[in-house]
Amino acid sequence: MYSGAAAAAGPPRRDFISVTLGPEEAVGVGGYNNSKAWRRRSCWRKWKQLSRLQRSVILFLFAFLAVCGVISYTSMGEAWKSITNKSLDEQRTEQEIPGLKLAKPAVLPAPQKADANHGDYPELSLQKPPKPPHVRRGPSNLQIKAPRRDMRLKTRHDTIRAVEELVEADKVEKTEKSIISWRGAVIEPDQSTEPPSSKIKEPEKPSSVEAEDQKEPVPINERQLAVIEAFRHAWKGYKDFAWGHDELKPLSKSYSEWFGLGLTLIDALDTMWILGLKEEFEEARKWVANDLVFDKNVDVNLFESTIRILGGLLSTYHLSGDSLFLEKAKDIGNRLMPAFKTPSKIPYSDVNIGQGSAHPPRWTSDSTVAEVTSIQLEFRELSRLTGDEKFQKAVDEVMKHVHTLSGKNDGLVPMFINTNSGQFTHLGVYTLGARADSYYEYLLKQWIQGGKKENELLEDYMRAIEGVKKHLLQRSEPKKLTFVGELAHGHFSAKMDHLVCFLPGTLALGAHNGLAADHMKLAEALIETCYQMYAQVETGLSPEIVHFNLHAQKGHKDVEIKPADRHNLLRPETVESLFYMYRFTGDKKYQDWGWEILQNFNRYTRVPTGGYTSINNVQNPSNPEPRDKMESFFLGETLKYMFLLFSDDIDLINLDKYVFNTEAHPLPIWVPA
Ligand code: DMJ
Secondary structure (H helix, E strand, O other): OOOHHHHHOOOOOOOOOOOOOOHHHOOOOOOOOOOHHHHHHHHHHHHHHOOHHHHHHHHHHHHHHHHHHHHHHHHHHHHHHHHHHHHHHHHHHHHHOOOOOOOOHHHOOOOOOOOOOHHHOOOOOOOOOOOOOOOOOOOHHHOOOOOOOOOOOOOHHHHHHHHHHHHHHHHHHHHHHHOEEEOOEEEOOOOOOOOOOOOOOOOOOOHHHHHHHHOOOOOOOHHHHHHHHHHHHHHHHHHHHOOOOOEEEOOOOEEEOOOOOOHHHHHHHHHHHHHOOHHHHHHHHHHHHHHOOOOOOOEEEHHHHHHHHHHHHHHHHHHHOOHHHHHHHHHHHHHHHHHHOOOOOOOOOEEEOOOOEEEOOOOOOEEEHHHHOOOHHHHHHHHHHHOOOHHHHHHHHHHHHHHHOOOOEOOEOOOEEEOOOOOEEOOOEEOOOOOOHHHHHHHHHHHHHOOOOOHHHHHHHHHHHHHHHHHHEEEOOOOOOEEEOEEEOOEEEOEEEHHHHHHHHHHHHHHHOOOOHHHHHHHHHHHHHHHHHHHOOOOOOOOOEEEEOOOOOOOOOOEEOOHHHOOEOOOOHHHHHHHHHHHHHOOHHHHHHHHHHHHHHHHHOEOOOOOEOOEOOOOOOOOOOEOOOEOHHHHHHHHHHHHHHOOOOOOOOOOOOEEEOOOOOEEEOOOOO
């Protein structure tokens, strides 16, 4: 305890600091005094009371703390300054990314090239750039790459070089994009290529196309050369006498118009690509770029213009990667959409593509079942490419509606459907030929296109094939050929259209995609029949329709032909099925059959001055009665399937990556195998 007497006698020397509080200074005694003057006085008194040693120790401590404070202030300030600068740099960089402004390049990194000389940038880290802060959308060639934050260019020289490299890389990328690869070679793009509209996303090229480009090209064989020669001959006629018109009239050396849209030219584009006819393709492309105009006051058939024009443009776009064709496809696709504005949403048969109006044929409000159910592959693909779902919605609705309809016979559909009521009409007649054929084909092909997920389509397809087996299959005499007849109100007719010869190919495609193995057996039997429809006829060419003999009669073959049915329009269906059969079995007899058919086309339908012609009488080799018309599908389908049939390259339109529309235009499978 501290006392006043002891303090007067002088404090004893101690080696420790002790603070003794007087009674008047004790907190709580005599009240709380916290005035500044009192506190100053009291501190000073306490300081005075300390020994010299105590004071020296305190002063030393203060001095030491002051020195430490100064040192740490200097280094922390530096650190703080660099943190602040870095975040400013980063902010600036992020602001520059959207427009990739090269004018303020101080923080842009050097583009990383595969062969870049890293020694030029010793301070640049080579690790992968960090993930950009936002999720990238769209194909990689449209993405603007986020700069690498860990790269800093210290000098002005470095900065200029980085900018130059960036500009150079940009140029290279642009050049690469504008070169169209031609199955291994290159085509310089024509100036008139329109840029894709901003709404259209540049689709990623199907990987199959890239893979094909990288492969060693398989040499073209003699039979393929013969197809190329045939195509060139047909093209010569078209070019000389019908350029830009719908169809060639090879005998009168003129043309006919159907829609006035250069139908043959568009239908033939992807054939030229596949056959490798570069010059012809480029010439045709120029016409598409400069002369193909859809803004025309003209009525077109929805189905025909979809499968030939829309389908042709889409497949050519996929094969060539040239956006001109996608732009045109989008244009015609949009112009066809008014067809779906009907009370039932079952589309009208005809559309005026200039006026944006649609209507059924003059005599009925019915549409043909095959027509309204065989436009789906094309419109669905158009939606996928443009990102605009309206196309797919419209055609999917038709399929869903037809799926639920009554009036089917074990999956077989009637031939007509009413655009007002949405119901089938003319019930009781079932065929796999005209007016129903491609309904069945598109059930399977849509299922394949969409990655085999749409079960209703598969269900309808499988049921229909069972219906065919149950109601339409018969065997002829004497050769016991399996054929597909027709059913009319319970009566079987042994009539078979050449159009039905699509069926063996479709069945084989289904079997290849995992469907019942007996579909393949049926395909084998039916393709033999289709071949006999050629082989048993005097010219070796099939008529439009045959009737099979159900009973053996002396001197009669299996195939009978009525006078009204003995024409041949250069149709593709048998050759189409031969192609599928050869692809899936490797049996050379299918190639040999196709070769016979090509030779007979050359013998009886080839016009010396250019082009091929439909004929009126396949039974008269000395006068097959040329009709003076070359259908666009001869170039679009028949010759294309011939070329593919004779090829041993399964990657030349790989059937696990592409699905052919009903006009032989290959479209990508969305989820390739
Ligand atoms: C082509 O337009 C198509 O193959 C269509 O599916 C049927 N008719 C012709 C060919 O014969």
